[in-house]
Amino acid sequence: MTRPLIVGLTGSIGMGKSTVAAMFERAGVPVFDADREVRAMQGPGGELVDAIEREFPGSTDAEGVLRDRLGQQVFADPQALARLEGIVHPAVAEKRGAFLIEHAGQDMVVFDIPLLFEKGGSEAVDAVVVVSAPAEVQRQRVLARPGMTPEKFAHILSIQVPDIEKRERADHVIDTGTSIAETERAVRALIEKLRQEKRG
Numbered sequence: 001m002t003r004p005l006i007v008g009l010t011g012s013i014g015m016g017k018s019t020v021a022a023m024f025e026r027a028g029v030p031v032f033d034a035d036r037e038v039r040a041m042q043g044p045g046g047e048l049v050d051a052i053e054r055e056f057p058g059s060t061d062a063e064g065v066l067r068d069r070l071g072q073q074v075f076a077d078p079q080a081l082a083r084l085e086g087i088v089h090p091a092v093a094e095k096r097g098a099f100l101i102e103h104a105g106q107d108m109v110v111f112d113i114p115l116l117f118e119k120g121g122s123e124a125v126d127a128v129v130v131v132s133a134p135a136e137v138q139r140q141r142v143l144a145r146p147g148m149t150p151e152k153f154a155h156i157l158s159i160q161v162p163d164i165e166k167r168e169r170a171d172h173v174i175d176t177g178t179s180i181a182e183t184e185r186a187v188r189a190l191i192e193k194l195r196q197e198k199r200g
Contacts, residue, residue, distance in 0.1 A: 005108045005198045008125030010116035014142035016176030017131040021112045023187040031110040032099045117161040130170035133177040
């Protein structure tokens with residue numbers, strides 16, 4: 001049986017990746033959102049809450065993982081972050097496998113993976129789509145977020161692969177520095193192109 005074409009969707013913070021993922025979904029392409037799965041598994045009654053509390057005491061309560069408290073414990077500590085990833089990443093991989101089985105009959109699926117290049121997942125997808133916008137647009141979007149500071153933004157950028165490098169490594173780039181309508185047209189054109197390539 002042929003499996004779906006797997007599209008890896010990625011992009012740096014503030015580039016509009018979630019908006020583009022929603023456009024794929026509106027066009028009928030199933031999207032596996034790694035961040036959304038993590039939030040569910042760390043939310044009230046989530047399956048990762050107990051393991052995270054054992055490893056990082058005081059980082060959870062009845063509502064699940066307290067992201068601020070957990071962040072304080074792992075933000076500047078690479079070893080702590082690695083321990084957290086050791087809990088989270090295998091669970092996400094399991095969910096991703098189940099998603100693929102569920103959508104085995106589709107011609108295409110999207111894996112929405114923010115750190116696709118940083119964490120080395122690009123080999124597991126058939127095509128990489130990078131969402132990008134001009135640096136000034138990105139900066140305005142990110143600094144408009146609640147609780148964001150220029151220092152936090154600079155730190156996040158420092159641990160992400162630079163946008164220019166992502167664009168170079170991408171199979172396709174979606175520019176979100178344009179209007180929403182133009183971006184959506186570009187997404188739909190790309191879906192058609194990928195379908196034609198798959199049909200060969």
